[in-house]
Structure formats: structure tokens, C-alpha cells
Amino acid sequence: MVGVNFFGNFDLASLAIWGFWLFFAYLIYYLQTENMREGYPLEDEDGEIAPNQGPFPVPEPKTFKLRDGRGEVTVPSPENEEAHRRQNLALERTATANGFPLAPTGNPLADGVGPASWAPRRDEPELDGHGHPKISPMAGHADFFVSAGRDPRGLPVLSRDDQVVGHIKEMWVDAAEQMVRYLEYDLEPEWGEGSRLVPITLTRIKDRWVMVKTLKAADFNGVPKIAGTDQITKLEEDKVSAYYAGGPLFS
Structure with missing residues (x-):
């Protein structure tokens, strides 16, 4: 009877496992091609199309x-x-x-190469869920305060060669993430002019000073400046962070 023996000689377990493997293979193909939407087709160091493009094609725009x-x-x-x-x-x-x-x-x-390299991101600030710049000075947030640890404002900034290159004057916070992203300091006239930002993750906050171990004193005046006083763009973030990151090798 049809209702009894239609699946009598049909292996449903085999169908299920082969269906899973086909789906899994397609998933790998799909994810790999979607991953190739930026930076492809591959190029060599001279900017020419590389001969080996890999087994997967570039996806449609x-x-x-x-x-x-x-x-x-x-x-x-x-x-x-x-x-x-x-x-x-x-x-x-x-x-x-x-x-x-x-x-x-x-x-x-200064050239931004090697570990100091940066990408030409959009020259506009990153926004939070409400359309406001994510990163801005703490002074503009009345409900933000230092809840733990040493408040670095007012502390001297020491370079890797133990020179006082400036003093911390402000903290820049990521309001969406509720954490400090940058410290702002004024340079001492001996080492430059104006103020600069340093990623807080590349500093060590002590009781009496803030150590920036990636740069020597003579390099601080070359730290890229930002255009605004209350916001930082994605391009400026890349340039500032890259300059400090290149210090251990180039400074």
C-alpha cells in the first residue's frame, strides 16, 4: 500500500545527513564570498592584480x-x-x-607606514544609537564621573625617556560604552605646542604621573592634531592611534 511502503526502501537518515553537509558547504561558500566585499580582488605590492585570487569568486556588488x-x-x-x-x-x-x-x-x-599605518576612513565622527557623536570630552557629560581608580586630570605626562612632555587636562569618554577612550594633554613649550589626545589603553596611570611608553619626548609634537574641540572623527582616531602604536618600533 502507498501509505505503508512508500518509504520502505528510502533512507531518511542518509537524506538528512547529506542535506546537512550540502547546506554546510553552501554556508561556507556564502560566508567566504561575503567576506570578500572589501579588499578584493587581491593586489601585489605594486598595486597590480595578484595572479593568485583564491578559489572563491568576488561577489556581485x-x-x-x-x-x-x-x-x-x-x-x-x-x-x-x-x-x-x-x-x-x-x-x-x-x-x-x-x-x-x-x-x-x-x-x-609621520608617513603612517608599518605599525604606524592608518586607513583613510570617513572624516566624520562615529555616532551612537541616537545619532550623536560617541566620543567627546567628559566635561560635556554632567552625569559622568570617575567612579574608581586615580583621576588622571592634572597629572604630568612622562615619555619613554622619562621627560615631562605635558599635563593631562581632560578625559574623552565613549558615552555609549560608558568608558574613557582618550586622555587629552597640553604639551610643554619645550616639546611642542597645543593639545593632543592619547588612547588610554596606551598609557599607564600612576599616583604621580601618566606614562606613555610608546614615544620619546621629541616625537610628541608630531602626534596628529584633531580639528574639533568636542568630537573626533574616525579618520582622526585612526591617525592618532597609529602614531602611538608605531612608537615601539620607530620612536
Whole structure:
């Protein structure tokens, strides 16, 4: 009878396991291709298309609508890759084959190469869920205060060669995450002019000073300045963080 022996010789367990493996293979393919929306097709150190592009094809372009009226972005697209590529970097090859390190030809901290490299992100602040800049000085938040640990405001800033290069004057907080992101300090006239930001994760706050171990005193005047007094853009964040990060190798 049809209702009794239709599945009599059909292995449902085999169907289930093969269905799972086919789905899993498609999932890997889908995730890998979606991961190739930025930075592809691959290029070599000279900017030419690399001969080995890998086993997966570049996905079809997809347009994303950005929030808060910030337009649209299409990826992958040659125009988008060109807009987010830095040209004429101060680097030279150390070998004819690909994959070898590139050597800086100028001041790597100022040129932003190697561990001091930065990406040309949008020159606009990152926004929170309400459309406000996420990172701003603590002075603009009446409900924020230091709940634990040493308040660094007023403390001197020491370089890796034990020179007082400035004094902390403000903390910049990420209101959405409720944490301090940057410390702002005024430079001593001996080492430069104006104020700078330093990522708090690259400092050590002591009882009597704030140590910035990645830079020597002479390099602090070269820390990139920011344009605003109450917000920092994503491009400025990349440049500031990269400068300090390159210090252990280049300073």
C-alpha cells in the first residue's frame, strides 16, 4: 500500500545527513564570498592584480544604505576601493618577490607606514544609537564621573625617556560604552605646542604621573592634531592611534 511502503526502501537518515553537509558547504561558500566585499580582488605590492585570487569568486556588488542620512556605499566596487586607498606611500621593496617586508624611506611615524599605518576612513565622527557623536570630552557629560581608580586630570605626562612632555587636562569618554577612550594633554613649550589626545589603553596611570611608553619626548609634537574641540572623527582616531602604536618600533 502507498501509505505503508512508500518509504520502505528510502533512507531518511542518509537524506538528512547529506542535506546537512550540502547546506554546510553552501554556508561556507556564502560566508567566504561575503567576506570578500572589501579588499578584493587581491593586489601585489605594486598595486597590480595578484595572479593568485583564491578559489572563491568576488561577489556581485551590493549597495548598503548608511544610517543617519550618510548616503550609500557599494561593495565591492573599484570606485570604493580607490577612495579608500592611500597612494605614494614612503616604502620600498626589500626583495623582488612578493610577501617580503617593505622598508620605510622617510619618517615612518609621520608617513603612517608599518605599525604606524592608518586607513583613510570617513572624516566624520562615529555616532551612537541616537545619532550623536560617541566620543567627546567628559566635561560635556554632567552625569559622568570617575567612579574608581586615580583621576588622571592634572597629572604630568612622562615619555619613554622619562621627560615631562605635558599635563593631562581632560578625559574623552565613549558615552555609549560608558568608558574613557582618550586622555587629552597640553604639551610643554619645550616639546611642542597645543593639545593632543592619547588612547588610554596606551598609557599607564600612576599616583604621580601618566606614562606613555610608546614615544620619546621629541616625537610628541608630531602626534596628529584633531580639528574639533568636542568630537573626533574616525579618520582622526585612526591617525592618532597609529602614531602611538608605531612608537615601539620607530620612536
